[in-house]
Amino acid sequence: MVIGVGAYNNAATIGPVMEAVQAGLQRHQPAVESCIVLAEGGSTDGTPDVVRHALGPRAGRLVQVAYPVHPADLLEAAYHGLPGRPQALAAIFRTAAALGARACAVVDASVASLGADWIAALIEPALDGGFDFVAPCYARAPQEGALTRSIVYPLFRALYGVRLHQPAGGEFGCSRALLDHLLAQDGWQDGGHGVGVDIWTTTAAVCGGFKVCETRLGPRRHVSRDDAPDLSATIVQVIGALFTEQARRAEVWQRIRGSAGVPAFGTSPAVPEAPPVEVSQLVESFRLGYRELRDVWAAVLPPATIIALKRLVVGSAGAFAMDDELWARIIYDFAVGHRLRVLRPDHLLGALTPLYLGWLASFLGEVGTGDAAVVDERIERLALAFERQKPYLISRWRWPERFNA
Amino acid sequence: MWDQVNLIFSRAAGRIVENIANFLPGLVVLVVLFLAAIVVAAIVRVVLYRLLRGLDFDQRASRTGLAMLAEWAPDKSASLMVARIAQWTILFLGFLAGLSALDATMPSYFALTVFGYLPNLVAAAIILVLGDLFARFVARSVLISAVNMQIQSARLLSVGVKWLVLILAGTMALEQIGLGREILLLAFGILFGGVVLAMALAVGLGSKDAVSRTLDRQLRDGSEPHAPGERIDHV
Structure with a gap:
């Protein structure tokens, strides 16, 4: 070997x-x-x-x-x-x-x-x-x-x-x-x-x-x-x-x-400690992204998604929670945008960063410093949302023009 | 005396008729050429538009970064924009060809001058188009990078950079045409320098507190400044 x-x-x-x-x-x-x-x-x-x-x-x-x-x-x-x-x-x-x-x-x-x-x-x-x-x-x-x-x-x-x-x-x-x-x-x-x-x-x-x-x-x-x-x-x-x-x-x-x-x-050992992350800063990054990159996002995301993101922006930071189905559709939309070369790949994926920080804020706001079981359960729910939204991905992949209207 | 007046009138009328007779065939040729150009331009526009639509040019243009063509078109269609450019180019060339057929010194000279100037105009147009493409590319790069660096005035920065590139491209295009070379260069130098100075002042004054906070933090604990989530392993 x-x-x-x-x-x-x-x-x-x-x-x-x-x-x-x-x-x-x-x-x-x-x-x-x-x-x-x-x-x-x-x-x-x-x-x-x-x-x-x-x-x-x-x-x-x-x-x-x-x-x-x-x-x-x-x-x-x-x-x-x-x-x-x-x-x-x-x-x-x-x-x-x-x-x-x-x-x-x-x-x-x-x-x-x-x-x-x-x-x-x-x-x-x-x-x-x-x-x-x-x-x-x-x-x-x-x-x-x-x-x-x-x-x-x-x-x-x-x-x-x-x-x-x-x-x-x-x-x-x-x-x-x-x-x-x-x-x-x-x-x-x-x-x-x-x-x-x-x-x-x-x-x-x-x-x-x-x-x-x-x-x-x-x-x-x-x-x-x-x-x-x-x-x-x-x-x-x-x-x-x-x-x-x-x-x-x-x-x-x-x-x-x-x-x-x-x-x-193998067995699951104890989860190590990591530097703390300020959730409010993550929310602010997401809001800044929405304010400045909304036009770029609109080239990839359908109007309904932009509206859903706007609701997140105007809501209070304490109640900030990104829906799993919404997040799954966003990623699928970016995957389709990447395939269609709607923008240069580095621009497209660079514009994903504030959205990701928004998801991270939502995730950390929910699980906090919870143990591994809580985190695993939360990620399992997210993964199931990705599976449920897969027909949406397939539709967009096969007929992308239908969603541009 | 009346005989002399009659003679002068008849000579003048003869010259006018002669000139008109000399001018008319040219005018007829101009009209015919222009009408032919209209017909050819219309045919080229329809054929080219259908051909490009058949080749899925709109999708291909948006994938290859030529979406700017569509943005300039009224119907957001790059195919239509290309077809219209071809149509108007043929019309313009047909008109110039007709002018040269007039055999009149003034229009012919104008047509020849325009024809001689065409390479400069084309070069200037290419510079403008490329400049616009580059300006949009740089503006978007700056905007996305600035947002990811948590710069609050990311849009301002992006627009500033975009206009700097556009001004540079515009100046180069005008230089190519040969319009007000010295004044243009001077104006560009003053404008460019002014914009850079203004941006430097804006960023410097605007981020004074942020810089002092960052330096203070670095001096206190020796740590580097980080954007949110930069200190953790994301993968």
């Missing part, structure tokens, strides 16, 4: 990650021949030396491969923090296939909370459980991972009928069969899958009919780079990748109704 780690100038964080990977391999799979593949983008901060030092005498099981980092990768700060991640994944997959690996897991070099147990949790379902794709599931505070909770998870679930809570996770495990399937897909040349390669991988696994499961990894503490993108750029990258896959696989998702859960492994 192969554990792949992509790295580019990660000297500050990769040492503990490598120690955890090594400890995980020794503790959980000592009998299985294993190898650590380091995909290195040409770091200038001594990352490979830190890796060798961390692995110590067992550095012999390390295979270092180089992957190209293009100037464009450095210019576009990616939300996951690894410049040229598609090329890094391609290098890891190809090396794993060349080594004859039965299973492969990929972990992020900048995750400070990565523990030895993560390795077993990611690799064992693929190695021994008969699963092809092992998706991560993190324990998070209500205010964390909100983009995933509000859009990525419910949209992915409604589209593809699979209840994967983290379709854009930085860590995952996969079987040899899936590895070969992924490598056989077009688009690996020159990082064609773009910054949203993780969403592409998950979608390819689900749409390819592979056996999928989830593994609970606990809290994920990610050390951000200095050039980490802001919220708006993150939305453009993540939701843009999701919408792109949606357009590419329209033939698949239009036939799917409802959704089904996937087997989940």
